[in-house]
Amino acid sequence: MTDINVFGTALGQIAPDIAVISVTVGTLGYTSEQTAKEKFSKALAKVRAALSGTDKKFEKRAWSRIWHDDDKDIDRHQVSALVTAKFDKGDAALKRAIDALASLGDVSFTTSWEVSPALMKATRDELLAQAVTDAKRQAEAIATAVGEKLVSLKMVAEPELFPGAENGSDSGIRAMRAAPMDMGRVQQSEEIDVDLNPEPIDMSVRIAVSYCAE
Numbered sequence: 001m002t003d004i005n006v007f008g009t010a011l012g013q014i015a016p017d018i019a020v021i022s023v024t025v026g027t028l029g030y031t032s033e034q035t036a037k038e039k040f041s042k043a044l045a046k047v048r049a050a051l052s053g054t055d056k057k058f059e060k061r062a063w064s065r066i067w068h069d070d071d072k073d074i075d076r077h078q079v080s081a082l083v084t085a086k087f088d089k090g091d092a093a094l095k096r097a098i099d100a101l102a103s104l105g106d107v108s109f110t111t112s113w114e115v116s117p118a119l120m121k122a123t124r125d126e127l128l129a130q131a132v133t134d135a136k137r138q139a140e141a142i143a144t145a146v147g148e149k150l151v152s153l154k155m156v157a158e159p160e161l162f163p164g165a166e167n168g169s170d171s172g173i174r175a176m177r178a179a180p181m182d183m184g185r186v187q188q189s190e191e192i193d194v195d196l197n198p199e200p201i202d203m204s205v206r207i208a209v210s211y212c213a214e
Contacts, residue, residue, distance in 0.1 A: 002213045003154065004142050008135025009207075010127040013200035014120070016113035018056070019087045019094050023047050023101060023109040026080030029069065033077040036064075040079035043106045047083055050100035053093030056086035089113075095196065113198040127205035128159050135209035148213040157208035 025043045030036040044060075051058070062081035069076050087094040101109050115123075136150075143150050 001151075002143075002146070002148055004139045004150070004211045004213050005208070006135050006138040006142070006211075007206055007208055008131040008133070008138065010130035010134060010205045012123065012127050012130075012203050014115055014123045014203050015089075015200040016115050016198045017089045017119050018114050018116050019089060019091075019196070020112045020114055021051065021085050021087070021094075021097060021101070021109060022112070023051070023083045023085075023107050024080065025083060025107045027078050029067070029076030029078050031074050031076060033066075036077040036079050040081070043104075044081060044083070046104055047101070047107055050104065051083070051085040051097050053096065054085050054087050054091070056088065057084070058086075059084045086114075089196070089198070115201070123203060124159075124205065127203060128207065131159065131205045131207045132156075132209070135207060136211075139209065139211045139213075143211070143213040146213075150211045150213050152212045153209070154212050155208075155210040159205050159207040 025040070025047050027036045027039045027043070030039065060081050060083045062079070064077070064079045066075055066077055068074070085097070087097065098111065101107060139150055
C-alpha cells in the first residue's frame with residue numbers, strides 16, 4: 001500500500017451582500033447639559049428617520065463628556081453617538097437612507113460592505129467541494145504515474161478559508177462624509193452618487209487529503 005498525500009485547492013469570488021452605514025451624531029459644546037441632551041435627541045431622531053426601512057441589525061453606542069472652556073472659564077457639555085445600521089444589497093431603502101443622511105448637517109457617516117454568515121457558509125461549502133475534487137484529481141494522477149490505483153480515502157484535514165488579499169470586506173462602496181457637525185445649519189438636500197454594487201472578494205479553500213493506493 002502506498003500513501004498519497006495532496007493539497008486540494010479551489011479559488012472563487014464572493015460578492016458582499018450586506019451594506020453597513022455607520023453614522024456619527026453629536027452636539028457641540030453647550031454650557032447647559034440639558035440643552036446638549038435636547039439637541040442630541042433631535043439630531044438622533046433625524047438619523048433614525050433616515051435609517052428607517054431596514055430590518056437588519058441596528059445599534060447605537062452613546063457617550064457624553066464635559067470639558068472646561070479656559071477662554072470663557074465655563075464648563076461645556078457634549079453628547080454623541082455612533083449608530084450602525086445594515087441593509088440588504090439591492091434594498092431600495094439603502095439608497096434612500098444615504099440620500100437622507102447626506103441632507104443632514106449635524107451628522108457624518110461612512111458606508112461599507114460585509115458578507116453575511118449565510119452567504120459565507122454557502123461559498124465555503126461550494127469551494128470545499130471543488131477543493132476535494134481537485135485533491136482527488138491530483139492523487140489519481142500521481143497514482144497513475146507510479147502504476148497504481150486509489151483504493152481508499154485515508155485522511156482529510158480540516159479545511160481553511162482564505163479571504164483574498166486584493167479586496168477587503170469593505171470594498172466596493174467608498175467612504176463618504178456629510179457636512180461638519182453644526183447643529184445650527186442643515187444642508188440643502190441633494191442625492192449622492194454611490195456605487196451600490198460592491199466588487200467581489202477573492203476567496204480560496206485549501207484542504208489536505210491522504211489516499212491509499214496499490
